[in-house]
Amino acid sequence: MERRDVHGHYEELAAEYDEHWIYGQHYVPWMSGQIAESLRLAPTDRIADIGSGTGLFAREVAKQLQPRQPVLCVDPSEAMLRQLGTPPPAGLTPIVASAEDIAAGRKPLPYQQLDAMWLKESVHHVADPAHTLQGLADRLAPGGRLLVVMLPASIQYPLFKAALARFEELQPDPALIEGHLRAAGLKASLSYVEHELRIDRDKYLGMVRARYMSLLSTFSDSEIEKGIEEMRIAHPEPVLAFPDRFAFVLGQRSGESA
Known part of the structure; x- marks a missing residue:
């Protein structure tokens, strides 16, 4: 297994990241709506997207919600x-920082406390989830909510077998994350949402070659090409259809929001 350089992976992928993650015209609005609904977002909330990347979901949430204060897009x-x-869209404020920076208070934020924050598919990059989630929970205002959106412990993506096996090896269990939120003093719950993806096979193979998932950065070029050939044989159909299932781990701080 090659060593994962997560920061380098995203630096290289940045320019084409959105192209790889916009599976279809409905995906980003659907996921953003699920995030907003789960967090019960209100226009008056002080909000942060921790590990926002290019701001795909923060941008859509801001569009739907019209927040009175900018959504913080936090990413290392x-x-x-x-x-x-440049400048960023109205309603969004970029902040160069990691989840650990925010949790430890190393990076000041425009808001003293946050009413809502989410981490979408980024918690697996955190070296010490329990400690980091505790620090993030401490940034919440009374009644504040923290949502961790993550893939489950196993997935049904049409990837090659070695990638699926490595995913299960590396992916944290959502129930463990729920336990971390509870240990951080939050009322925690775990639920699942699912969305069917339909994507042109050749486009998906191109996404795999570009290592659209950080998991794929653990494979060498030759391993990726071998895996793509395996996928071609296993999936001759021109359009791939598969479920995209997500765990929504929600924590809420006690007290009433201001």
Whole structure:
């Protein structure tokens, strides 16, 4: 297994990241709506997207919600945040920082406390989830909510077998994350949402070659090409249809929001 350089992976992928993640015209609005609904977002909330990348979902949430204060797009990759544009869209404020930086208070935020924050498919990059989630929970205002959106312990993606096996090896269990939120003093719950993806096979193979998932950065070029050939044989159909299932781990701080 090659060593994962997550920061380098996203720096290289930044310019074409959105192309790989917009599976279809309905995906981003659907996921953004699920996030907003789960967090019960209100226009008056002080909100942060931790690990926002290019701001795909923060941008859509801001569009749907019309928040009175900008959504904070927090990510350690400047290259990813630059994809927001210069200047960034109204309603979004980019902040170059990691989840650990925010949790430890190493990076000041425009808001003293947050009413809502989410981490979408980024918690597996955190070296010490329990400690980091505790620090993030401490940034919440009374009644504040923290949502971790993550893939389940196993997935049904049409990837090659070695990638699926490695995913199960590396992916944290959502129930463990729920336990971390509870240990951080939050009322925690775990639920699942699912969305069917339909995507042109050749496009998906191109996404795999570009290592659209950080998991794929653990494979060498030759392993990726071998895996793609395996996928071609296993999936001769021109359009791939498969479920995209997500765990929504929600924590809420006690007290009433202001």
